[in-house]
Amino acid sequence: MNKRIRLIDSLRGFSLLGILIANMLIFQYGIFGKDEIAYFHLRPWDEFMYVWIKIFVESSFMPIFLFLFGYSAIMLKNKLDKYGKRVKWHLFRRFLLLVIFGLLHTVFLWEGDILFSYGLTGIVMLIFVNRKRNTILYWAIGIFLITSLTNLVPEEEITNKETENISSYIQKANDIYATGTYHEIFEFRNSGEDPYELSDYFYPALIMLTPFITCPMLLFGMYAAKSGWFTNPGPNRMKYGEMALIFVIGGLLLKSVQYVYTGSIFGNVTYAVGGPILAMGYIFTFSYFYSGSGQKYLSFFEGIGRLSMTNYLFQTIICTSIFYGYGLGLFGKLGVLNGFFLAIIIYSCQAIISYYYLKRWKMGPFEKLMRMGTYLSWSGKMQST
Known part of the structure; x- marks a missing residue:
């Protein structure tokens, strides 16, 4: 495996750590509860950790995953071109499988799924696969600015009834x-009940x-x-180092506005803009250290990155078993700080298991299913024409 692929795999594994830490808020407090955290009367150290997260x-690690999703799509396109394959049909099947896995994930396991939206985004963005790089850049910047400005729309005050x-x-x-x-959790999650x-x-x-x-970001x-x-x-x-400083500092400042200046009318838009900017800062920071002596340490993330989809889905199984009633029933009880440490423990175990798993097998079970569906091959390998 060449160095470029190892960097991308390691970066994908790194992003999965941040995704798990952020998702701990949903696992512990629910998709609506995580943004209405005052109802849970957090302890001071949990309040600090909540703001830190x-x-x-x-909003800064899922964009990394999405960035790598787009990056990998072009790498796969180049490979398909090399073998004379129909690029868009292969990519469409891959993205459609993500949509299917995402639907199954959100219906039967957990409400915080990202696979469905990523697959849907990939299908729509197929129109850009063969476009020139500058065309893609202009569209990315334009859409980013437009969607960010929508956050300037003032929110209506919540009524007593709401x-x-x-x-x-x-x-x-x-x-x-x-x-x-x-069964009770399944029925509640899919009931369509909306507090708003x-x-x-x-x-x-x-x-x-x-x-x-x-x-x-894609x-x-x-x-x-x-x-x-x-x-x-x-x-x-x-x-990479210069870009890391600019994007990390800029992203952190933008995301901090609504917490430093509470009630600021620009808090929503600065947070929305700051998330992806900080994500780019993390990408450049990781690349800076990886391209130097830090590679031997950052390769810790490589195995879990190669099995990213399998590990992401298993994180759901592990965490719902810890927090939901059919498991240990710790929903809303563990605390944000302890949830952070739990995320580190779960992730570390996954990284170790992934390392030894890849010594015996080349890909994870869900990665194998994705390749089988993409290439229409039982072996999960691209067939020669």
Whole structure:
């Protein structure tokens, strides 16, 4: 395996750590509860950790995964071109499988799935696969600016009735997730109950708009692959370092606005813009250290990155078994700080298991299914024409 692929795999594994830490808020408090954290009366150290995760982690690691999703799509395109295969049909099948896995994941296991939206975004973004790199860059920047500006729309004040609905819903969710059977949790998760009582058209519209909200980072990943980023990291190390400083500092400042200046009308938009900017900062920071002496340490992330989909799905199985009623029933009880340490322990175990797993097998079970569906081959390998 060449150095470029190892860097991308390691970076993907690194992103999965941040995703797990951010997802711990959903595993512990629910998809709505994590943003209404005041209802849980956190201890001071948990409040500090909650804000830390919001600024340093949430909205800045999933974009890394999406960036690498776009990057890998172009790498696969180049491979398909080399073998004379129909590029868009192969990619369409791959993205469609993600949509299917995502639907199964969110219906039967957990409400915080990202695979469905990523697959949907990939299908829509197929129109850019054969475009020139600058065209992709312009579209990425344009869509990013437009979707970011939508956060300037002022939020309506929550009425007393809505406050009561949210409080009632969160209490109900706490009871069901902490003590319910698998069937009870399944029924609640798929009931369509909405504490905000939004229009019936809101969620179908959101599904349709999601590809345009999430696509900028995917397009940036496509641009990076077409521009040859990370193919020869050594000579570009200083450039990675300079970009890391700019993007990390800029991203952290933007994401901090709504916590430093509470009530700022620009808090939502700066947070929305800061998330992907900080993600790019993490990408450049990781690449800077990986292209130097840090490679021997950062390769720790490589195995889990090669088995990213399998590890992501197993994180759901592990965490729902810990927090839901059909497992240990710790929903809402562990605390944000302890949840952070639990995420580190789970991730470390996965990294060790992945390392030894790959000594015997070349790919994980879900990676194998993805390759089988992409190439229409039982072996999961691309067949010669």
